[in-house]
Amino acid sequence: MNVTTDPRRPIRNPGATPPLIALRDVRKTYETGGGLSVEVLHGISLEIHQGEFVAIMGASGSGKSTLMNILGCLDRPTSGHYFFAGQDVAGFSRDELAELRRDAFGFVFQSYNLIAGATALENVEMPGIYAGMAREAREHRAAGLLAQLGLADRLDHRPNQLSGGQQQRVSIARALMNGGRIILADEPTGALDSRAGAEVMALLRELACAGHTIILVTHDHDVAAHADRLIQIADGLISSDSGAYLPAERALAAPPAIQVPTGRLRFLGDTVEAAKMALRALHRNIFRTILTLLGIVIGVGSVVAMLAVGEGAKQDVMARISAMGTNQLVIRPGMPNQRGPSSTAGITSLVPADADAIAALPNVLAAVSERNTSATLRFGNVDYQTQVTGTTEGLPIIRDWALASGSFFTAADVRAYASVAVLGQTVVKNLFPDGGDPIDQMVLIGNAPFRVIGVLAAKGAAAFGQDMDDNVFVPLTTASLRIFGQRNIRAITVAVADTTRMDETQDAITQLLIQRHGIEDFQIRNMASIVEAASATGTTMTILLGSIAAISLVVGGIGVMNIMLVSVSERTREIGIRMATGARTRNILQQFLVEAVIVSVLGGIIGVATGIAAAYVVQAVGLPIQLSLPVMAMSLGCAAAVGLVFGLAPAIKAAHLDPVIALSSE
Incomplete structure (x- = not known):
């Protein structure tokens, strides 16, 4: 990136401006089960100003990662106050925290946390998706960031096609996608060789000089030495702090935030993007997708074929009765309600x-x-x-x-x-x-x-x-x-x-x-009444056949739910990554619901075709059929409804995962 590195200058008084981040007696306690609890942070008070490059250093188990998760709004303090730009966010809802992460934070992880099935460009675009950026603008910005980081020829490469240093640069580009006012880097060089690690630290230094606030968590003294301010943490308490350091020539203005659309356009855009991500996810697991489709195909095909046969039989009976005449009264000898002449x-x-x-x-x-x-x-x-x-x-x-x-x-x-x-x-x-x-x-x-x-x-x-x-x-x-x-x-x-x-x-x-x-001494039979009764009987039989077939559609829906639950379990880390990059509860819920509906609708389309073919086979053996476009449309609608209903539980489970737990999932 074309940013001139800034030589160290005397300390500038940070008190002239209010802190960007302020912690007041923040504590964090974890429940370990059996009624036991462990307090990891024991009352942290800390201020970080706009434009600082801060390293938080401590041994394993000291609480530095927990502190970083709280600073990045991935986790909540058990008690105390967290002020961001003067606003207490400790009591924010899940979605309010997600919006804050989306608009203000960018994360760089030790394990990169890139989505395996997405290209470098798609990984970088992700925060822009949740910010509601238009596709063209999003792609242009993501491609530009990757080009600045020397990855212009790697846009369509997936993570397994990139080196560790290249993956970390993709992660940095993703952190900058929505402006990256604050960059949180958790052991960013831990999985890199010395050369790649030096390149990453140089990039972070350039970002700090450009006005980004960098918060670096590490246990490595050499890595911490790149920061302007060093905070030591031990046993859940700050043991030392070198104090705020803001070089005089560093720009204090925050990088511009992305403007987030609202209302109907935002909802439509989210739905379209959710559909695209769902199709990519289904394509990555094509065999499992086929198995999921199978239950819906059988269910919808059965409904179409059975209703065609039932309606065909009904129409055949009605045609035969009509052939006898529907405007007729038939008079036969015999007392009413008795048989035989008299x-x-x-x-x-x-x-x-x-x-x-x-x-x-x-x-x-x-x-x-x-x-x-x-x-x-x-x-x-x-x-x-x-x-x-x-x-x-x-x-x-x-x-x-x-x-x-x-x-x-x-x-x-x-x-x-x-x-x-x-x-x-x-x-x-x-x-x-x-x-x-x-x-x-x-x-x-x-x-x-x-x-x-x-x-x-x-x-x-x-x-x-x-x-x-x-x-x-x-x-x-x-x-x-x-x-x-x-x-x-x-x-x-x-x-x-x-x-x-x-x-x-x-x-x-x-x-x-x-x-x-x-x-x-006679009986009169009204043929119109007979037609009406026959029609009602035929309708009942058609409904019965359709209900029997619909059972298989419900079974297919249960299959969709099971597969989606497995998918949520397998993609827990991906869900955590999406949450870290700004996905709200609605976004995750929408993505998995759309995925379930797409599977069901695809299965419904194939099922309708299968049902039509089965109906013609039945016709070939001599039974009457009556195919109906409304029935086919209804079957597709039922398939979509099945996906919506049976995909709801997995979607809710995914949407309510804890970001920290999801990110730590293997």
Whole structure:
């Protein structure tokens, strides 16, 4: 650094200016367990002025490191007062101490305390991150500091690629990142050879000449000799102090502090930087990251696939019910809440005349009588057993069922007892396996011949699994005479014009049939109610499937928490370094929460892709699926929430570590 060294000058009276640091009867006691306590500092009183170069010297166990931790706001005194620039900081909160460390202090440690996975530039940038500096300004300042310290060609080198002297220079650059008003150096040459140690001490001397306050802790007399003031400490007390020494030509103005942004921009900047640091940490432990992702991938994939299958099954059932018509009322014989037909006063419970009377009611599009039975059809040498339904000409309207070829029988055919039939697609495939045209062919239903006049379009499976295409439709009059041998009917299907008046129409039909029969010997089934009930049942089943799948997502979240707890334990020293460089409780909490959320969201994205693939595999084996973008978005949201919830405990643990204990962790 281009700073002219300052020759020693006579002592300048320090009393002209208030001390930068003042300790008043500071004591420090440690609890050792079992109710025992040990007092390390026994009432230290000390003043240090701006611009001093002070060496605190003492044997191992004398309390010098504890004193340095208190001076650097890494630790608190048990009693006494610590005044910084006239302000008593002994009662500051954790975050207030962190802000003071960030804005006023820079640390140079014997073991360098660089983050192993970060480059030299990233290590130096760290205090600027917690000061909220813009990325471009931060990188420019960090690169400039490293260049001044002779490391311009080492910006992208990691600590294990640097020598001990180079690592210590990176540590000094980091201490200067936010101005470094006060540099605290703990045995800065202890891990260096004599040449590198001399270079580091020369740098500290230059910083002192430039106006930085240097507090050096050492047990080496040769190192202490570089300081202007020597304080000896023994058994927790100051045994000697050479007195304040401020060379006359030394600049007493403090180096400019970094301006810290506040508000929304600061929060967004912190979040972005936390995300970058989280991605670097995850990349450094890629195998562990993959294992962490696995639980979330399985959980989210299960949710997506299971909900797709559940929703697909629900939609399939609803489609089958809808194929039967949702604007219908189905009337069957039998007392309410009882099964089977009934009759009163010799009148059959339901007869075709009832359907004719219902058709004349308001809001009724059509009323179709039906009766069916199982019968054997024969064409040529082919026999096929199927369902034969006797009905009226309104069935295509009721069922919304188009014809593939030919025509449906008419009201005239019904009145004339015509021996005509309309076949379903399944019947055609089985009765005419060679693909011949069935129109105008004669088929036997039982022993009665019928002429085929039409083929219905494919309808598929209805609700409850029956094949709607496996059916033959003939005029009800003809079927009653030649197939059933009875005139009563098994059902009347009513198509309603306005579904909003469905209940009103049902009441009118009920009153009409009671009037005709003299008793309520019938049951009315509202298809809209059935659809609603089926929909509710399908929704319940989908929720059940999703809940079962969500259990695996919770298990994945527990995995995230366990891995994050391991990560906190492994990175305790890193956390201490971040705290020493100005990270507040919120910064550490935010970093680990963001890390957990990123892992979970990455796992969620992969899980969604996996769930989609699994759903298509299920579809390939014949089960219906219904993929939904809202479900996928919800799954990703749940994954992020899982990361947030299960990452909270490890993040809180990390954020509340004691800086001194964290820094001493191996």
